[in-house]
Amino acid sequence: MITCVGHNIISSLGFSSSENYAAVKSGSSGLVLYNSCFDSVEPFVASMIDKVVLKEKFTAICNDSNHYSTLEKAAILSVLDANKTAQIELSNARVLFVLSSTKGNVEALENDHQQTKKYLWHSAQRITQFFQNPNTPVIVSNACISGASAQIAALRELETDHYDKAVVIGADMLSKFVIAGFQSFKALSSECCNPFDVDRTGLNLGESAATIIYSKKIPELRTLPNTHFSLLNGVVRNDANHISGPSRTGEGCVRALTYILKNIDTQDIAFINAHGTATSYNDAMETVSLNRTGLNQLPTNSLKGYFGHTLGAAGVLETIISSLALADHTILASAGFSKGDDREHLNIVSTNQYTDKKMFIKMLSGFGGCNATLLVRNGLEE
Amino acid sequence: MKIRKYCKIDREFVVIDGALYPFPKEEGTHFLTALYRALSVDYPKFHKMDTLSKLGFLASELIFREEDENILMFDNMAIICFNRSSSLEYDTKFQDSIEAQNYYPSPSVFVYTLPNIVTGEIAIRNKLYGETSFYITPHFDAVQMVRTVENAFQDRDTQSVLAAWIEAYEETQEVLMMWVEQGKDGGMPFLAENINTLYNKSF
Numbered sequence: 001m002i003t004c005v006g007h008n009i010i011s012s013l014g015f016s017s018s019e020n021y022a023a024v025k026s027g028s029s030g031l032v033l034y035n036s037c038f039d040s041v042e043p044f045v046a047s048m049i050d051k052v053v054l055k056e057k058f059t060a061i062c063n064d065s066n067h068y069s070t071l072e073k074a075a076i077l078s079v080l081d082a083n084k085t086a087q088i089e090l091s092n093a094r095v096l097f098v099l100s101s102t103k104g105n106v107e108a109l110e111n112d113h114q115q116t117k118k119y120l121w122h123s124a125q126r127i128t129q130f131f132q133n134p135n136t137p138v139i140v141s142n143a144c145i146s147g148a149s150a151q152i153a154a155l156r157e158l159e160t161d162h163y164d165k166a167v168v169i170g171a172d173m174l175s176k177f178v179i180a181g182f183q184s185f186k187a188l189s190s191e192c193c194n195p196f197d198v199d200r201t202g203l204n205l206g207e208s209a210a211t212i213i214y215s216k217k218i219p220e221l222r223t224l225p226n227t228h229f230s231l232l233n234g235v236v237r238n239d240a241n242h243i244s245g246p247s248r249t250g251e252g253c254v255r256a257l258t259y260i261l262k263n264i265d266t267q268d269i270a271f272i273n274a275h276g277t278a279t280s281y282n283d284a285m286e287t288v289s290l291n292r293t294g295l296n297q298l299p300t301n302s303l304k305g306y307f308g309h310t311l312g313a314a315g316v317l318e319t320i321i322s323s324l325a326l327a328d329h330t331i332l333a334s335a336g337f338s339k340g341d342d343r344e345h346l347n348i349v350s351t352n353q354y355t356d357k358k359m360f361i362k363m364l365s366g367f368g369g370c371n372a373t374l375l376v377r378n379g380l381e382e
Numbered sequence: 383m384k385i386r387k388y389c390k391i392d393r394e395f396v397v398i399d400g401a402l403y404p405f406p407k408e409e410g411t412h413f414l415t416a417l418y419r420a421l422s423v424d425y426p427k428f429h430k431m432d433t434l435s436k437l438g439f440l441a442s443e444l445i446f447r448e449e450d451e452n453i454l455m456f457d458n459m460a461i462i463c464f465n466r467s468s469s470l471e472y473d474t475k476f477q478d479s480i481e482a483q484n485y486y487p488s489p490s491v492f493v494y495t496l497p498n499i500v501t502g503e504i505a506i507r508n509k510l511y512g513e514t515s516f517y518i519t520p521h522f523d524a525v526q527m528v529r530t531v532e533n534a535f536q537d538r539d540t541q542s543v544l545a546a547w548i549e550a551y552e553e554t555q556e557v558l559m560m561w562v563e564q565g566k567d568g569g570m571p572f573l574a575e576n577i578n579t580l581y582n583k584s585f
Binding site: 102103104106109110113118119120121122124125136138139140141142143149153156157159160162176177180181183184185235236237238239240241242243244251252255259366367368369370 | 461466467468470473474476477480481485486487488489492493495496497498499501502503505506508509510511512513514515516517518519520523526529530532533534536537538539
């Protein structure tokens, strides 16, 4: 078990976790229709960070602003804000940085293939060098489950005493590359996405940099943010079925859920925060998996209707929002959901609900057939 | 931890457990295609794969081909890969394709613009339902490989790990794949110095 001592989200909905959570709780969405962006012929809906504000904020803390990519700026600002509550010495050799990203600075390929900044490790190094951290950062690139994989990597590194603290950053930005890619799969919707809804039309993409600072030791209560949470367990399993389509039987997802539920009473689970991308294949696979594991009556939501699918940031961002909701005794409404498929026996939450339970499950699935689950608990061990 | 079996494919040389694996080269044919033919496996999807997946597929075929298919431990085998250049080979290919006027982006190229697809390809071929993970390091880093694989055994179900350094970008096409198990007997210790020796040894 590792405990969060600080967190931040930068997204279309704000530059701090609390701003983002307040927006989501009030039902605001960061999704906007773009008619001609990234050379796209087809209009698409996406959630994008305000780059003007991002640049202003970065210039205020660094006078070498032009040497950092948008992703690196967002990641650095995110870590700085997360550390306002964590107050850890980021340059300490007992602190490990873990970066989760699917495409990093892929836009660097637009002009010149020879630029070093196209490498993911280069971005990670820029970030750790900014904070003068001496360790080689761990970089996870595991498609859309990367944000969960990064937290699992942090859990393992801290539990084996290799480090005392881990700064887990999830970051991905949009580009012509990413938009064209998802369009090639006919996966993008030109409307706001409707996860688990019978009329769902596909996914929306989103930008985010989100950070969780984890600590191995449980700090004294007074030093913790009032919304602390612990990562109890996390696991990755493969479908062994298809590289771009989820398994119809949810093989990997079922195994990942079964693993983290061992010795856990499902009555203690407040809700399940699904991947819920609003593509028919993903949502159907998660439905099958929740039914197969007997979890289908637990309240379930997706946050994609607020942020879009933020790729490598999703696992980090959605863990933070779900934890804040739990601390606020709230199960958040699954934005965009109005009517479920009659064949799908799920308990999708359509309005904010009260809960007094202490745990939630985070689910993620991605290309390459990978599936991840995380078990998160609010507050300290009783 | 110990290395039960390993395979290295590097600049047209193929090595299995220290012995050179000879195969006929064909004029005008990529060495990975020639190796695929020499293995006499019937897996047409091979030809659609990016180079990372081809390297991973071939190395895993060479490691598993003489193993009993019914060995249950496969069920709980993790696949953990590392490289320097992520999926930049196909990232560049996809980027070039969308820079053309009236471009039509290809889903069969886009799907390989993620490095972890190779882990999925190996999982599908061998029906491995365990963990699959991909890590990026600035250079070949045996120390991080050992630590990451050691950490992966914290997963209670993981009994063995197929660990690989696998790089395909610009002039480099290479894989060093190791079947790693816990315990000491019956294999070379899975230590950074041994991995470095395997990686650097030339034939």
